[in-house]
Amino acid sequence: MKPTNELKKRDIYLNKLIAFQDTEPVKVITGIRRCGKSSLLRLMALHLLDSGVSPAQIIEMNFESYDFKDMTSDDIYGYVKAKALPDRRLYLFFDEIQRVDVWENAVNAFRVDMDCDIYLTGSNAYLLSSEYSTYLSGRCIEIRMLPLSFAEFIDFHGFEIRESMGALGKVRRRAYDAQGESYELKEVFEAYLRFGGMPGIADVGLDQEKAMILLDGIYSTVIVRDILEREKRRGQRQITDAVLLRKIILFLADNIGSSISVSSIGNTLVNEGLLDDGRKSKPSAHTVQAYVYALLESYFFYEIKRFDIKGKDFLRTLGKYYIVDIGLRNYLLGFRNRDSGHILENIVYFELLRRGYDVAIGKLGDSEIDFIASNADTKMYIQVTESMNSEAVRTRELAPLQRIKDNYEKIILSTDTSLENEFDGIKSINVIDWLIDD
Incomplete structure (x- = not known):
């Protein structure tokens, strides 16, 4: 099973972007770090080129690149305006734009001043906060991107599914790699359960040591850039205890699919001796709630509510949490x-x-x-x-x-x-x- 650096299609998301091409709403692609948002922008740009759009009409800016790292909102506007073509529509691609203070000023100005089609990515739900919505007056659509599905995992890792008819007339499926080696489909599924769906793992192959290094980098980046640094930029400073943050992450990862009361997490961490760093009191329910919300905003965990089928109403208590990628859970807790x-x-x-x-x-x-x-x-x-x-x-x-x-x-x-x-x-x-x- 060889790694591949080929830019793979993510049609489920690309088709959504194409459906909204040349329409007024700003297209906002959100999702956890390294789930494929930058590649999706590149795929959309390639689609435009294949459709006859000239390269000069496409402007791509990645704000994690050194070329753009110190840009202000005014700088972005000036950069794009200098490249604008008279009487030609621009296609603007802004990757990880939430790293620029008041970036929404530039985006809103592009909408008003230029003939353009705008695509953004961001790794934090703060990108779609009420402040942002006010600037765009609801003129945006969100495409939430996830790590690879099992079907995408099969494709990214170079497998092909072939079907044959069994003795009792039931269709049988097997997976074949690029070398023609045959695998039970359950074997490939077990690999998915072990390595997860982060697209970058396809570049290093199904090698456990390399995969864990890659997942460690994703975890560290989410925690530092999308949670701890985000709080500094917002000036709120609610999320300051990195040890507590990790303990809450481990607790939620260990309890995926279990009914959880956020207010009781602090008690559980203390009662089970998980906060053993010398602190004298348990974290308040308000503090735990802020940390959990930050993890939801960074798309690390997703919350699911309970619905009373008979009463036809959502219940406020005891929701569940699921982790965005099983590979990240295995990195945190080990394989079990x-x-x-x-x-x-x-x-x-x-x-x-x-x-x-x-x-x-x-x-x-x-x-x-x-x-x-x-x-x-x-x-x-x-x-x-x-x-x-x-x-x-x-x-x-x-x-x-x-x-x-x-x-x-x-x-x-x-x-x-x-x-x-x-x-x-x-x-x-x-x-x-x-x-x-x-």
């Missing part, structure tokens, strides 16, 4: 299999987001449905479990879905589906097949 059920949930949650669903946890009396996924057209209920072979597990997973009386699709996803593919109208689907089949 004891909570593989929650790891599967984590994978499914982000796949649902990629597919454009709004996702909530379902509560029905004392029962819980792992995910309610809905969009403008439909809704479905999903349970995630490792295996459906055990009678006890089948009963446990089916019972909450059987209590739901509407006619929306109900699915159980597992790595081992047993011989039956349906129970009382509830589909049982292999999660690996589901991840590949969009």
Whole structure:
């Protein structure tokens, strides 16, 4: 399995940008560091060139480059204006623009003064804060980018899926690498669960030591640039305790898919002896909330709310948190299999987001449905479990879905589906097949 430096397509995101090409809204691409935002801008620029746009119409600025690192908002405006072409539309690409103070002044001025189409990236949700929204008066669309899906992981790492017919008429799938070596699809999925979906890992190959070095760099950059430095720029100075921040990260990573009360995190850290650096009191609930919110803003964790199916209302207590990339979790906690059920949930949650669903946890009396996924057209209920072979597990997973009386699709996803593919109208689907089949 050789690493590749080829610029790979991310069609799920590129097609969204193309759909909004030459429209008024500013296109804002957000997501955790190193998930592929810069490459997406480059792919969009290449699409424009292929469409007949001249290179002189495309202006690209990466504010993590030394060439632009000390620019002010006025400098950006002057730089672009000097390159403007009379009677020709400009395509402006600004990468990691949140590193420039009051950058929104320049972007808003471009909208007013020039014929241009604007694309931005940022690694922090502060980019879309209320201050920014005020400047653009809602004239922006957000495209939230995630690390690689399993289908993208297969492509980025040079695998090809081939299908054949089994003896009982069931389609079988195997993965083949560039050298023609054959792998069980489950082997490739296990590699995805181990290494995660950060695109940069495809450049170094599935080498554990190199992957951990790359993930360490991503982790450090998120913590320093997008959380600690961000607080300095905003002048708030709420996030100052790097040790506490790491402890909260480890706690959330260790408890993905578990119901968590943010107000109780401080108590748990103290009671379990996790804050052993000599501090005399536990952090306040307000402090913990600020740290958790900073992690959500940096796209390191995502929060999912609980929805009362009977009462048809969101509940304010005991949401869950999922980590944006399983590889980052393995970097933080080491490799282990004891909570593989929650790891599967984590994978499914982000796949649902990629597919454009709004996702909530379902509560029905004392029962819980792992995910309610809905969009403008439909809704479905999903349970995630490792295996459906055990009678006890089948009963446990089916019972909450059987209590739901509407006619929306109900699915159980597992790595081992047993011989039956349906129970009382509830589909049982292999999660690996589901991840590949969009």
